[in-house]
Amino acid sequence: MLRDITIGQYYPADSIIHKLDPRVKFIATLLYLISLFLFHTYIGYILATVFLVVIIKLSKVPFRFIVKGMKAIVFILLITVVFNIFLTPGKVLAQWWIFKVTQEGLIQAGRMAIRLSYLIIGSSVMTLTTTPNQLTDGLERIMNPLKKIKVPVHEIAMMMSIALRFIPILMEETDKIMKAQIARGADFESGNLIKKVKSMVPLLVPLFISAFRRANDLAMAMEARCYHGGDNRTQMKPLVYKRQDFVAYAVVLCYFAASIGMCVIGW
Amino acid sequence: MSSIIRASKLGYDYYRYTDENEEPELNRAIDQVSLDVKEGQFIAVLGHNGSGKSTLAKHINALLVPTEGTMWVDSIDTAQEEELWKVRQKAGMVFQNPDNQIIGTVVEEDVGFGPENMGIPTDDIWKRVDESLAAVGMLSYRKHSPNKLSGGQKQRVAIAGVVAMHPKCIILDEPTAMLDPNGRKEVLKTIRELNEQEGVTVILITHYMEEVTLADYVYVMDSGKIVMGGTPREIFSQVDTLKSYRLDVPQVTLLAHELKQEGVDIPDGILTIDELVNALC
Numbered sequence: 001m002l003r004d005i006t007i008g009q010y011y012p013a014d015s016i017i018h019k020l021d022p023r024v025k026f027i028a029t030l031l032y033l034i035s036l037f038l039f040h041t042y043i044g045y046i047l048a049t050v051f052l053v054v055i056i057k058l059s060k061v062p063f064r065f066i067v068k069g070m071k072a073i074v075f076i077l078l079i080t081v082v083f084n085i086f087l088t089p090g091k092v093l094a095q096w097w098i099f100k101v102t103q104e105g106l107i108q109a110g111r112m113a114i115r116l117s118y119l120i121i122g123s124s125v126m127t128l129t130t131t132p133n134q135l136t137d138g139l140e141r142i143m144n145p146l147k148k149i150k151v152p153v154h155e156i157a158m159m160m161s162i163a164l165r166f167i168p169i170l171m172e173e174t175d176k177i178m179k180a181q182i183a184r185g186a187d188f189e190s191g192n193l194i195k196k197v198k199s200m201v202p203l204l205v206p207l208f209i210s211a212f213r214r215a216n217d218l219a220m221a222m223e224a225r226c227y228h229g230g231d232n233r234t235q236m237k238p239l240v241y242k243r244q245d246f247v248a249y250a251v252v253l254c255y256f257a258a259s260i261g262m263c264v265i266g267w
Numbered sequence: 268m269s270s271i272i273r274a275s276k277l278g279y280d281y282y283r284y285t286d287e288n289e290e291p292e293l294n295r296a297i298d299q300v301s302l303d304v305k306e307g308q309f310i311a312v313l314g315h316n317g318s319g320k321s322t323l324a325k326h327i328n329a330l331l332v333p334t335e336g337t338m339w340v341d342s343i344d345t346a347q348e349e350e351l352w353k354v355r356q357k358a359g360m361v362f363q364n365p366d367n368q369i370i371g372t373v374v375e376e377d378v379g380f381g382p383e384n385m386g387i388p389t390d391d392i393w394k395r396v397d398e399s400l401a402a403v404g405m406l407s408y409r410k411h412s413p414n415k416l417s418g419g420q421k422q423r424v425a426i427a428g429v430v431a432m433h434p435k436c437i438i439l440d441e442p443t444a445m446l447d448p449n450g451r452k453e454v455l456k457t458i459r460e461l462n463e464q465e466g467v468t469v470i471l472i473t474h475y476m477e478e479v480t481l482a483d484y485v486y487v488m489d490s491g492k493i494v495m496g497g498t499p500r501e502i503f504s505q506v507d508t509l510k511s512y513r514l515d516v517p518q519v520t521l522l523a524h525e526l527k528q529e530g531v532d533i534p535d536g537i538l539t540i541d542e543l544v545n546a547l548c
Contacts, residue, residue, distance in 0.1 A: 010372060012410050132372045165372050168414050214367050221368035224328050224360040225428065226352050226384040236379035236392045 011128040017059035018129045021245040022138030028252040029126045035259035036115045036122075044262050045114055051255055052118060052125075059129050069124045070117060077116055084109035132164035134237065141239055154230030162218070170211060177206050271341055271436050271468050272304040272327055272358070278335030279322055296322040298491040300336075304470065306435065309462045311479035311499075312472045314488035315513045320472045323488070324440045327470065328360040341435055356385060359429030363441045365421035374416075374424050375400065375409040381432040392431075399430035402465065403457050419450025423457050430461065436468035437461070443475065455481075476503075476517050480538045487512060504536035519543050 012018075017025070032051070039045055056063060090104030127135065140157035147153050178188065181202060188199050277300040282291035297319040304310050314320040325331040326338050329345040338345045340354045359381075362368045371377025375396050382392045400406045403423040413421055422442055429437055439458065443451040459481055462469045471478065479485050485502045487495035489512045495502055502509070506516050506524040516524070523537035523546070533546040 010412060012373075012412070131376065133376050161372070162370065165370065169366055217362065217364055217367035218370070220330060221360075221362055222370060222380075224330060224355060224362075225370075225381040225432065226355050227380075228352065228384065232386045234383055234386050234388060234392065236376065236383055236389065236396070238389055 010131045011061045011065060013060040013129075015058060015060040015129070016244065017055065017125070019244065020129075020248050021239055021241055022130050022134040023142055023239060024241075024245045024248045024252075025126050025130055026135070026138050026142065028248065029123055031252055031256045032122050033119055035256055036118055038259050038263035040263070040266055044259065047255075047258065047262070048114075048118060052121060055125055056121075059125055061125065061128050066121055066124050066128065070120060073116070073120055077113060080112050080116060081109045084112050132161050136161040136164075137235070137237070137239060154233075158230075166211075166214065169214075170207065173210055174203065174207055177203055269306055270303050271306045272302060272470070273339045274300055274302040274326070274336065276301055276336035277323070277326060277333045277338060279319075279326065279331060280334045295491055297326075297488075300488075300491075300493055302486070302493070304436070304468060306468055307462075307466050308468055309459075309481065309483045310468075310470045311482035311485045312470065312488060313474065313476070313479055313485060313502075313514060315474055317490075318488040318512075319491040320488050321440050322491075324360065324438050324470070324472050327358050327436075327438050329354040329358075330360070352385075356432055357434055358436045358438060359432055359434035361422070361425050361429055361437065361439045361442050363444050365418055365425055365445065368425050369413045369421060369428075372412060373409075374405065374411050374413060377413060377424060378428045378431050381428055385432060395431040395433070396427075399427040402430055402461060403427045417450060418446045419453040422446065422450065422454045426454070426457060426461070430465075430467070434467070436470065438470045438472070440472045441474070442471075443473065443478065451475075451478075474514070476515055476520075480517065487514070489513075499538060500536035502536075503538060 032048075036048060039048065056066065085101055085105045086099050088102055088105035088108045090102035092100050092102055093106070094101045130138070136157040139160070140153055143151070143153045143156075178186075182188065186199065186202065188196065188203075191199070278298050279296045281294055281296055283294050284291050300319075300323060302323075312320050312323065322331065326333055326345065327340060329340070329351055332346050341357050343350045343354055343357070345351075345354050369377050370380050378396045378399055379392050382395050387395065396409075397406070400409055403426050405420065405423050405427060408416065408420065408424075413424060416424065426437070426439075426442075437458075442458075443454050446454065455478060458469055458471065461467045471482065473479065479502075480499045482499055485495075485497060485499050486493050487502065487509070494512060495505070495508065503516050503520045506521065509516055515521070517538065519540050519542075520537055523533055523543050527533055527535070531547075533543070537543045537546060
């Protein structure tokens with residue numbers, strides 16, 4: 001279950017999307033997410049779907065790989081859908097006790113489901129095609145102006161990239177601790193929600209201890225390799241815009257302009 | 268040959284906090300340690316857990332500064348704070364746990380981390396990354412995620428990361444302790460090749476006796492002191508002394524020793540199976 005979250009897991013492949021500048025991908029993802037909330041009718045969603053499918057095809061990431069990452073949010077998706085179906089006022093289609101299913105509710109639920117899943121798929125495509133290091137490099141560059149107001153941009157970026165690197169390791173560790181405790185009779189499955197949460201405590205304590213130990217080791221290894229913050233640091237893969245990046249910007253801006261246009265005419 | 272690492276009467280104290288209210292206990296991790304390592308040598312430091320060998324390793328890399336005595340790395344005193352980064356560049360360090368020392372999410376990015384910190388121009392970083400990945404035989408894995416490599420491969424990536432900084436000397440702090448026998452062989456082979464082909468000085472810290480038979484010189488540590496020093500043959504001929512420091516000799520050496528005690532006429536300090544075969548037949 002824990003291994004299924006694909007956010008933060010890079011899928012190595014040789015594609016145009018992989019080669020794009022992370023800044024382009026970041027801004028494009030942001031614009032795409034905004035555009036999802038601009039559409040009112042299915043015509044807009046068709047545009048969003050086509051755009052997403054084309055990007056996924058170009059990225060050469062297998063579709064089932066992306067879907068695997070969706071499993072983790074199925075629960076949130078379901079809650080949103082259920083709440084939207086029952087709690088949106090409007091024309092009643094069916095009624096049972098105090099629960100009313102309305103036409104508006106169904107439409108709204110469908111819309112939210114599409115938005116949420118596209119939101120996750122869209123950002124997964126970014127994280128699957130960009131190494132976390134590139135991603136944080138991109139963020140660092142985008143946030144660079146903030147350095148003037150003394151925001152520790154480099155440090156934040158470094159923390160993010162380390163966090164991303166350790167997510168799969170800590171996941172694996174959680175799995176291991178869980179299995180070790182199940183082997184000794186711990187029960188994570190049964191009981192109500194409160195009981196389940198309580199049973200997580202003996203899982204979290206060893207996990208935290210091991211995370212701190214890892215942090216300590218890593219800090220030492222980084223220092224041993226001359227890490228001393230962002231000053232006088234060069235980059236192995238400095239970010240330089242190429243022609244393909246400008247083309248990508250143009251494509252994304254066209255898409256965004258189209259979606260704004262559709263929003264204005266109410267599609 | 269000039270000496271690359273020299274320590275004179277090194278001592279290091281640390282406090283151990285047992286309980287919140289109790290007075291911290293003063294502990295001496297290493298005591299009166301003197302070393303002299305020449306350029307291009309392969310040195311092994313042996314000792315069981317808690318003998319102070321890791322503390323000694325951290326002194327060479329200036330992660331720790333001695334409380335007493337002086338440590339010179341390529342004639343730089345490690346206690347000088349302004350020379351810190353120079354010392355760390357000259358003496359690279361590889362740690363025990365391969366997972367906790369890989370920073371990058373792609374093999375080549377991790378190898379480039381050290382040169383990036385040193386402020387090397389971009390083109391040179393790539394050259395160094397290519398060279399060092401080739402030196403450890405991991406060039407074909409350059410685009411892989413470190414999480415998907417085996418322990419031995421991860422450790423080789425970590426070694427490449429240090430090699431890319433062009434150090435004069437590499438300190439390996441129990442690099443094989445968490446590996447399976449195959450991974451251990453891989454890593455040892457890599458270390459030996461680096462020493463022989465690239466001429467890098469190697470300091471291997473370990474408690475596996477089999478690993479030190481290849482070294483030029485072996486130091487044995489016990490409770491913070493260097494208690495023995497000599498070539499592997501000299502060290503392993505003293506089986507009983509080694510046992511008193513809770514160290515085991517390689518099985519072949521032990522067999523030869525037992526045979527000798529039973530009256531078989533063979534020389535002291537047999538290190539390999541071939542040597543024993545030759546001595547017996």
